[in-house]
Amino acid sequence: MENMNKKEYQKYAEQQVPKPTYLKNSLMAFVIGGLICLLGQIIRNWLVKNGLDEKAVGGGTAIILVFIGALLTGLGVYDKIGKIGGAGSLVPITGFSNAIVSPAMEFKTEGLIFGVAAKMFVIAGPVLVYGVGSSVIVGILHLLLKKG
């Protein structure tokens, strides 16, 4: 290895890895993500039709989608959707549900406290921290700009 330095080797090694199929991945993410959003729209329309007001319908739709994501995770289906859909099934709220339910299921063997409850946020935790954090910052900016 002496005639190849670390940088050269890392570059060489990178070239040996097959390139990700970007076009196919993007297309599948668009289709799967689109289908999940379509499902959300159907649920939303159904809730509106059944008399839920505009304010409550957003929450209601999210609750049902989270439930569907959790159910499909529990049935062992969501990881298979994720393998095909990639970001298309990761980004919608069903993906968030999957990120919480999958560690909760897996760490059941370590008990309800140190297993399920502690490990539940192992993947979704950063999303919550930075999601809530950035919403606070945006909220403060909004307040200041509105007053000014």
Next chain:
Amino acid sequence: MLDGVKKLGMQSVKFQNPPSILSTYSIVGPKEGEGPLKDYFDLILEDDMWGQESFEKAESKIQEETIKSALSNGNLTNKDIDYLLAGDLLNQIITSSYTARQLNIPFYGLYGACSTMTESLSLGAMLIDGGFAQKVICATSSHFSSAERQFRFPLEYGSQRNFSSQWTVTGAGATILSAEGNGPYITYATTGKIVDMGIRDATNMGAAMAPAAMDTLINHFNDTGFSPQDYDLIVSGDLGSIGKSIVIDLMQEKGYALSDNFTDCGYEIFDSKEQDTHAGGSGCACAATVFNGYIYKEIMKGSFNRVLLVATGALHSTTINQQGESIPSIAHAVTIDINKA
């Protein structure tokens, strides 16, 4: 060379009274049992939990049953064994310790990640040739699901795997070495050095481990005077398709033609297209099950007379990886020969 000094060259030993392989056993999970080598494994599990309540307990049971079956294969009991040398991938090598708890055999726990099979064979052969033992068991195991939860994501998490990622083999392999026997024999061992070429990507372990495999191979050839052509088979542990082609490519540059008789356990154990395992198999059990299943049985059939097994290990943890460190890798080689010299 002084009488009684068995060290050969920089990193190798030549055994004066080469220990003989007395018996082997291998157990694999259902996915490995659908792979190209399925007919060579001694037991294929239908359920990778094997009636246990956790993946870790299941892995321990797999290792324990593998060792017990290797004992009964050789018509031996635990009282006949001087040492158990075993290791695995899990933190504090718990699989092996909990296995050893059940076996009542003096135990040395080893950590060489996926290189543990040849680490244990090297040390076991040294114990026997050194006169410290008559019979030794060398064993190791890994489990896809226990490794996933320690190193990666929960099983049901909907993520995509990189093309360079590998699939941890579920299973265990055990070899019983003896001071007396009719072979095949462990004739040489080359101990690897840590080689780290700065690869940080834990989903590309083949590329991280390939330089370690090359370093050990080159030192083995220099120390022993063998050339690649002296072997019927040279087989690395779990480089997978990417690591394998790197080794062939860069060894060519060094003047060693490996392509014909060289392959990799991780490359052979799965049909990567059919079984969707990307770059191939990995884990301690990869080299262990392929050696104790396929290679040993083919040696006994007469297909190979002399084999060089080079199990490779990526000795990282998620903690230090997240701190920005690269992956230190190692490879240990042992020569398995049907003749003593």
